[in-house]
Amino acid sequence: MSESTPAPLNTVTWWEIPTTDLAAGKTFYAAVLGWSFTSFGDDENYAGILNGEELVGGLYRVEPDTPTTSPVRIYVNVPDLEATLAAAEAAGGSVLTPREEVGGDMGWWAEIADPDGRWLGLCTGSPAAG
Incomplete structure (x- = not known):
């Protein structure tokens, strides 16, 4: 891209x-x-x-x-990181890592878990809403 x-x-x-x-x-x-x-x-x-x-x-x-079955990690690009984190918690999941800067000009990332504890990464190029 x-x-x-x-x-x-x-x-x-x-x-x-x-x-x-x-x-x-x-x-x-x-x-x-x-x-x-x-x-x-x-x-x-x-x-x-x-x-x-x-x-x-x-x-x-x-x-x-580390087990050889250690997963490939994927990150889903979202328009509003905080809204997505809140939606994850409201849907029974949890926030594992809140917004963190990737570094440089590369945006921000966070981690969530679904209700079964499965990990998913999130990323965004949008700064946190003021």
């Missing part, structure tokens, strides 16, 4: 793949899918995934004893 095209709302716009060895993960996904990587925060624990020139996701380091 280009910088001039807004991210679609209420759909997955970011995802992250777990790996116990960031360098090995980069090598594997570069060979298999042709992805390249960019520094994104802590180089030892996280790397942005580039598909061509488009930043599409992240590769994150997990502990070696």
Whole structure:
């Protein structure tokens, strides 16, 4: 998605793949899918995934004893983060992480759990309402 095209709302716009060895993960996904990587925060624990020139996701380091069934994390882009967090709680879910800045000019994120405790990430480019 280009910088001039807004991210679609209420759909997955970011995802992250777990790996116990960031360098090995980069090598594997570069060979298999042709992805390249960019520094994104802590180089030892996280790397942005580039598909061509488009930043599409992240590769994150997990502990070696993390089950191999550790999920790919997905983030849904929402127009109003606080309203979505409130709706999650009103529907029987919970807020795991309230609004936090991604960093730079990349917006904000939060985490919720559904009533069964299943995790879902949220993201937005919209600042908190005044």
